[in-house]
Amino acid sequence: MNTLIALAGLAVLILVLEIINLRKTIVPLTILGLLAALGITFCDVQILSDNYNNMIVETNFSKMFSSLFIVITIFLVAMSQDFYKEQYEKISDYISLKIFLLIGAVCMISFGNLTMFFIGLEILSITLYILAGSNPTKIKSNEAGMKYFLLGSFASGFILFGIALIYGATASFDLNTISNAILNPETPNFLSLGVVLVTIGMLFKIAAFPFHFWAPDVYQGSPTITTASMSTLAKVAAMATLFKIHAIFESYISEAFTVLLICLAIVTMFVGNIMALKQDNIKRMLAYSGISHAGFMMIALFNTANATAELFYYAAAYSFASIAAFAIIIAVCKNYKDEKIKHFKGLGKQNPMMAAVLTMALLSMAGIPIFAGFFGKFFLFDSALQSGHLELVIFGVINSIISVYYYFKVINQMYSQEAISELPETNHSWIYKTVAVLAILLNIAMGLCPSSILNLF
Amino acid sequence: MIEILFYLLSAITLGSAFITILSKNPIHSAIWLVVCFFSIAGHYALLNSQFLAMVHIIVYSGAIMILMLFTIMLMNLNISNEISKPLVTKIVATIAFCLVGLVLVSALTQTAPAFDAYVNSGQDYQSIQVLGKVLMNEFVVPFEMTAVLLLMAMIGAVLISKKDKKIA
Numbered sequence: 212m213n214t215l216i217a218l219a220g221l222a223v224l225i226l227v228l229e230i231i232n233l234r235k236t237i238v239p240l241t242i243l244g245l246l247a248a249l250g251i252t253f254c255d256v257q258i259l260s261d262n263y264n265n266m267i268v269e270t271n272f273s274k275m276f277s278s279l280f281i282v283i284t285i286f287l288v289a290m291s292q293d294f295y296k297e298q299y300e301k302i303s304d305y306i307s308l309k310i311f312l313l314i315g316a317v318c319m320i321s322f323g324n325l326t327m328f329f330i331g332l333e334i335l336s337i338t339l340y341i342l343a344g345s346n347p348t349k350i351k352s353n354e355a356g357m358k359y360f361l362l363g364s365f366a367s368g369f370i371l372f373g374i375a376l377i378y379g380a381t382a383s384f385d386l387n388t389i390s391n392a393i394l395n396p397e398t399p400n401f402l403s404l405g406v407v408l409v410t411i412g413m414l415f416k417i418a419a420f421p422f423h424f425w426a427p428d429v430y431q432g433s434p435t436i437t438t439a440s441m442s443t444l445a446k447v448a449a450m451a452t453l454f455k456i457h458a459i460f461e462s463y464i465s466e467a468f469t470v471l472l473i474c475l476a477i478v479t480m481f482v483g484n485i486m487a488l489k490q491d492n493i494k495r496m497l498a499y500s501g502i503s504h505a506g507f508m509m510i511a512l513f514n515t516a517n518a519t520a521e522l523f524y525y526a527a528a529y530s531f532a533s534i535a536a537f538a539i540i541i542a543v544c545k546n547y548k549d550e551k552i553k554h555f556k557g558l559g560k561q562n563p564m565m566a567a568v569l570t571m572a573l574l575s576m577a578g579i580p581i582f583a584g585f586f587g588k589f590f591l592f593d594s595a596l597q598s599g600h601l602e603l604v605i606f607g608v609i610n611s612i613i614s615v616y617y618y619f620k621v622i623n624q625m626y627s628q629e630a631i632s633e634l635p636e637t638n639h640s641w642i643y644k645t646v647a648v649l650a651i652l653l654n655i656a657m658g659l660c661p662s663s664i665l666n667l668f
Numbered sequence: 669m670i671e672i673l674f675y676l677l678s679a680i681t682l683g684s685a686f687i688t689i690l691s692k693n694p695i696h697s698a699i700w701l702v703v704c705f706f707s708i709a710g711h712y713a714l715l716n717s718q719f720l721a722m723v724h725i726i727v728y729s730g731a732i733m734i735l736m737l738f739t740i741m742l743m744n745l746n747i748s749n750e751i752s753k754p755l756v757t758k759i760v761a762t763i764a765f766c767l768v769g770l771v772l773v774s775a776l777t778q779t780a781p782a783f784d785a786y787v788n789s790g791q792d793y794q795s796i797q798v799l800g801k802v803l804m805n806e807f808v809v810p811f812e813m814t815a816v817l818l819l820m821a822m823i824g825a826v827l828i829s830k831k832d833k834k835i836a
Binding site for chain 2: 212219222223226263264266267298300301304305307308311314318324326327330331333334337338340341344345347348379399400401404
C-alpha cells in the first residue's frame with residue numbers, strides 16, 4: 212500500500228512539475244523518486260499499516276516483484292530522456308504514464324481482492340494501449356494501438372466475466388473468503404468456469420498460444436521503448452499475477468485443465484521459437500522470443516508451492532536481458548525507419564562495446580551459462596522435475612536448442628558481416644549505453660551468485 | 669403481473685438484439701441497440717435495482733450510444749458494404765458459439781438461487797446511501813484506484829491528441 216501511495220504521488224508530482232515549468236528536472240527527479248519507492252518497498256517501511264479490508268496484501272512475493280518492476284521502470288524512464296527528445300513537450304505525459312503503468316503492475320501482484328486485481332489490470336492495459344498508439348503520425352503505431360486495444364478489451368471482458376462467475380459462486384471478491392469457499396463442497400460448479408475464463412484472459416496478457424497473435428504486430432508497430440516495457444514489465448506482471456491466481460485455485464481446478472495448461476505451455480514454447488526463426492525484423496523476433504519465454508515461465512505454474520523464487524529469478528533474468536537488448540536496439544535503429552536485423556551488420560567493428568552487450572543479452576536469453584538466463588531455465592526445469600513433469604523439461608530443452616539458432620543469427624550479423632550502410636558516424640547517446648551496461652551487469656551478477664536472489668524468498 | 673412484464677421485456681430485448689445484428693444499415697443497428705439497452709434497464713428495475721437501472725440508462729443508452737453514433741457518422745460507415753465471410757468461417761463460428769452456449773447454460777442451470785426465502789432486513793440495499801457507504805468504507809481503495817485509472821485515461825487522451833510542434 213505504501214508503495215502504491217508513493218508511486219501515485221510521484222506520478223502527480225511529475226504533472227505538477229510540467230505546470231511550474233521544470234520540465235528539465237522531470238527525468239532525474241522521477242529516477243530519484245523511484246529509487247525512494249524501491250527503498251520503501253524493499254525495506255518494508257510501514258508508514259500505514261492498515262490493510263484496508265484486505266484490499267492489498269503485502270507478502271514477500273509482492274514485495275520482490277514490486278521491487279523488480281520498480282527497477283525495470285527506472286531503466287525505462289532513464290531511456291525516455293533521449294527517446295522522446297523530438298517530442299520533448301510531451302515528456303511529462305510519457306513519464307507519468309510509465310509511472311501509472313508501474314502502479315497498475317504493483318496493484319496487480321499485491322491484490323487481496325479481485326476488484327483490485329481488475330482495476331490494476333485495466334490501469335496496466337489501458338496505459339499500454341495509449342503508449343502503443345502514441346505515435347499517431349506513423350501508420351504502424353496506429354495499427355499496433357488499435358489491434359492491442361480491440362483484442363485486449365476482449366481479454367479484459369473474459370476476465371471480468373470470470374470474476375463475475377467467481378463472485379456468483381463464492382459471494383465474495385476477497386481472496387481469503389474465496390480460498391475457504393473452494394474447500395466447501397457445496398460451492399457451485401460454475402466456479403471452475405470463472406477460473407477458466409480468468410486464466411484465458413491472463414494467457415492473453417502474457418501472449419501464450421493460442422492467444423499470441425497480437426504480440427508480433429503490436430511489438431513491431433509500437434515505439435521501441437513501449438515494446439521494451441511490454442515485453443518486460445507488462446509480461447512479467449501478467450505472469451506473476453497468473454501464478455498467484457493459479458496458486459489460489461490450484462487445488463480446485465480439474466486434472467484435465469492442468470493437462471491442457473501443460474500442453475499450452477509446450478506449444479507456446481514451440482510456436483514462439485519456430486516463428487522467430489524466420490523473422491528479419493528484430494522487434495518481431497524478440498516478440499516471438501517473448502512468447503517462448505512466456506511458455507518457459509508457465510512451467511512454474513505446475514509447482515506453485517515451490518517455484519516462486521524460481522519464477523522470480525527467471526523473470527528478473529529475462530527482464531534485464533531484454534532491457535539491455537532493447538537499449539541497444541533503440542540506439543542502433545534510431546536513424547532507420549524500421550528495425551531490420553541487417554542494420555546490425557558490422558556493429559562489432561563500429562561499436563564493439565554495444566555489440567558485446569547485445570551479444571551477452573541474447574546469450575542470456577538463449578540460456579548460455581554464466582548469464583542468469585541459463586540458471587533461470589535450470590531452476591525452472593528443476594522445479595518441474597520435483598513435481599514430476601518430465602515432459603516439460605524435455606520440450607523445454609529442445610526449445611532452448613532451437614532458440615540458440617535465431618539469437619546467433621543476430622550475433623553472426625554483428626561480427627562476421629561488413630557494414631553495408633554508409634550512415635555518418637552516429638553519436639550514440641551515453642544513456643542507452645549506461646542502461647544497457649547496468650542491466651547486463653545485473654544479469655551477470657545474478658548469474659554469478661544465484662543464491663543471493665533465491666534466498667530472499 | 670410481474671411475469672407478464674418480464675416476458676414482454678425479454679421479448680423486446682431478444683427481438684431488438686436480433687434486429688441489431690441482422691439490420692444492414694449500421695445506424696439502424698445502433699438505434700435498435702438503444703431499445704435493447706432500455707429493455708435491459710427494465711429488467712434491472714424488475715429486480716428492484718433502481719440505481720443500476722438508472723446508471724445503465726445514463727451510461728449505456730446515453731453516453732456509449734452517442735459515442736457509437738458519432739463514430740458511425742464520422743467514419744461514414746452508414747454506407748453498408750458488408751464483406752461476406754466464407755461459409756466455413758460462418759459454420760465454425762456457429763459451432764463454437766453453440767459449444768460456449770452449451771457450457772454456460774449447463775453450468776448455470778445447476779445453480780440454485782442463493783436465498784430460498786427472502787428475509788426483510790428493513791434496509792434498502794438499493795439506495796444510493798447504502799452504496800455510498802460501502803464504496804467509502806469497504807471498497808475505498810478500489811474507489812481511489814479508479815480515480816487513478818481515470819486520471820491516466822485523461823492524460824492518455826491529451827497525449828494522443830496533442831499536436832507535435834514540428835508538424836504543426
